[in-house]
Amino acid sequence: MKQETPNVFLFDIEGTTTPIEFVHKVLFPYSDSKFLSFFREQFPEEKRFEEFKTASEKETEFDGPLEKTPESLSRFCSYLVSKDRKLGALKETQGKIWKRGYESGELKSTIFSDVPSFLGKIRNSGKSAAVYSSGSVEAQVLIFRYCEAGDLTPYFRSYFDTEVGGKREPESYLRIADRLGVSPNEIVFFTDIKEEAEAAISVGIRPFLMERPGNVPQGPHSFPTLRTFDDVPPDFLGT
Known part of the structure; x- marks a missing residue:
């Protein structure tokens, strides 16, 4: 397959643009501390509760059954967070x-x-940036809107979550390319997970594995690695 000049830079979040420590030591504990009060104020609609209930029936380690109460649902959500x-x-x-x-x-x-500087380079080059994370699109937007560097959301063209499919499934990346209106080989994908890189490259997307502080070491692979976006090949940006 002929390798095209990248037109879209697709970013994972955890371990790629954002330290794993922030997600696991700030965001997850924060939501964990708020589940009970949130559900007491705003209990999920029937469809969402059934999704939780179906999931609970598959979790043999959860001390169930899941009951239709804020207390039980809060406890189950805490369990899900602990299992990632x-x-x-x-x-x-x-x-x-x-x-x-x-x-x-x-x-x-x-x-x-x-x-932030890399996103600026992408925009200045006339190319575009997008996000693909397992967190909801709403959560993705919040991370980039309310960050220490200011509001970074204007730099991003699109956001994708697992509504398009799992991040280790090749078909997910084909759906993303289709929604972006580009060929898969026009996309560069940055991730910290080898299996996600394998799924992306299987459909023609070029992956880079990020070796950020705190990232989980990956098994043997032949993917190019980056410690910082300053090391992205200049020709990717037309420079």
């Missing part, structure tokens, strides 16, 4: 909780220092 589950209903709930935290000023996201 990617359940859509959980991610949606966390997004709503984080929104309140960001808007109240209790939360402010941390972004690696090289991210």
Whole structure:
């Protein structure tokens, strides 16, 4: 397959643009501390509760059954967070909780220092940036809107979550390319997970593995690696 000059730079968040420590030591504990009060005020609609209930029936380690009460649902969500589950209903709930935290000023996201300048280079080159993360689109937007570097959302063209499919499934990347209106080989994808890079490259997307502080070491692979976006090949940006 002929390799095209990249036109879209697709970013993972955790371990790529944002330190893993911020997600696991700030965002997750914050949502965990708010589940009960949130559900007492705003219990999920029937469809969302059924999603939680179906998921609970597959979790053999959860001390169930899940009951239709704020207390039981809060306990199940805390369990899901402890297992780093990617359940859509959980991610949606966390997004709503984080929104309140960001808007109240209790939360402010941390972004690696090289991210804003790289996003500026992408925009100045006439190319575009997008996000693909397991967190909900709402949560993605919040991270980039309320960060220490200021509002970075104007730099991004599109946001994708697991509504397009799992991040280790090749078909997800084909759907993203289709929605962006570009060929897969016009996309560069930055991630910290080898299996995600494997799924992306299988459909023609060029992946880079990020070796950020705190990232989990990956198994053997042949993907190009980056410690910072300052090391992205200049020709990718037409310079």
